Amino acid sequence: MVPHLCFGCNARLYRGEKTLCTLCRNQLPLTGYDFLEENSVDRIFYGRVKVAKAASMLFFHTHGITKNLIHYLKYRNQKLIGIFLGDWFGEQLKNQGQLKGIDMVIPVPLHPKKLRKRGYNQVALFAERLAFHLNAEYEENLLLKTANTKTQTQKSRWYRWQGKQELYQLTDPEILKDKSVLLVDDVITTGGTLEACGKALHKAPGLKLFIATMAVVP
Numbered sequence: 001m002v003p004h005l006c007f008g009c010n011a012r013l014y015r016g017e018k019t020l021c022t023l024c025r026n027q028l029p030l031t032g033y034d035f036l037e038e039n040s041v042d043r044i045f046y047g048r049v050k051v052a053k054a055a056s057m058l059f060f061h062t063h064g065i066t067k068n069l070i071h072y073l074k075y076r077n078q079k080l081i082g083i084f085l086g087d088w089f090g091e092q093l094k095n096q097g098q099l100k101g102i103d104m105v106i107p108v109p110l111h112p113k114k115l116r117k118r119g120y121n122q123v124a125l126f127a128e129r130l131a132f133h134l135n136a137e138y139e140e141n142l143l144l145k146t147a148n149t150k151t152q153t154q155k156s157r158w159y160r161w162q163g164k165q166e167l168y169q170l171t172d173p174e175i176l177k178d179k180s181v182l183l184v185d186d187v188i189t190t191g192g193t194l195e196a197c198g199k200a201l202h203k204a205p206g207l208k209l210f211i212a213t214m215a216v217v218p
Helices: 020-027 040-044 066-076 079-094 114-116 120-134 156-165 191-201
Strands: 053-057 106-108 143-145 169-171 179-189 208-216
Touching: 020 120, 040 053, 040 208, 053 079, 066 079, 066 169, 066 179, 066 208, 079 120, 079 208, 106 120, 120 179, 169 191, 179 191, 191 208
Parallel strands: 053 208, 106 179, 179 208
Antiparallel strands: 143 169
16 A cells, blocks of 8 residues: 655655655755765775675664654565665666666575564565666575574674674575675664675675665764
């Protein structure tokens, strides 16, 4: 069912408005980051994992529209938000022509137990739309999460990093040999999840890794 309230402020949506009201859409904290110029997301991964380029669509603040959107997407079964953001960012990347060479888009996976409980991977919805706009293959079964962990909010930064090591497994490195891969997640906090996923993906010889997320904590 198409929602009739704005996910940013809960105001009523009027004809022509979708997911967000016009006011919230105009107030979205877009990063302006792209895949050409160096940005703060790139710097998160320096010295940790080899990333050709990284960018995030939105800034994530403790209070605000971005937090509301991701909360509804992640915990309230509002899958339309992932599609909405994926189409927006995907169109932008397509029009800029910055990721024409991407062969495959891969979302950060959920552990099967958590996937069954939630019913869907909120990152996959966003990633599928990016793949569509970039005319790239979409694959969610090559990268697996092998252990279930607590939520990010329940952990210290050190524990998040320590707990991520060896949690992700690449099932068939040969499939990604010499490929350009876009790894996709929802929010970057410390970068620990994407670092661990990136290291798993780099077990494929000659892989070139790019990263895109819905949001980043500034």
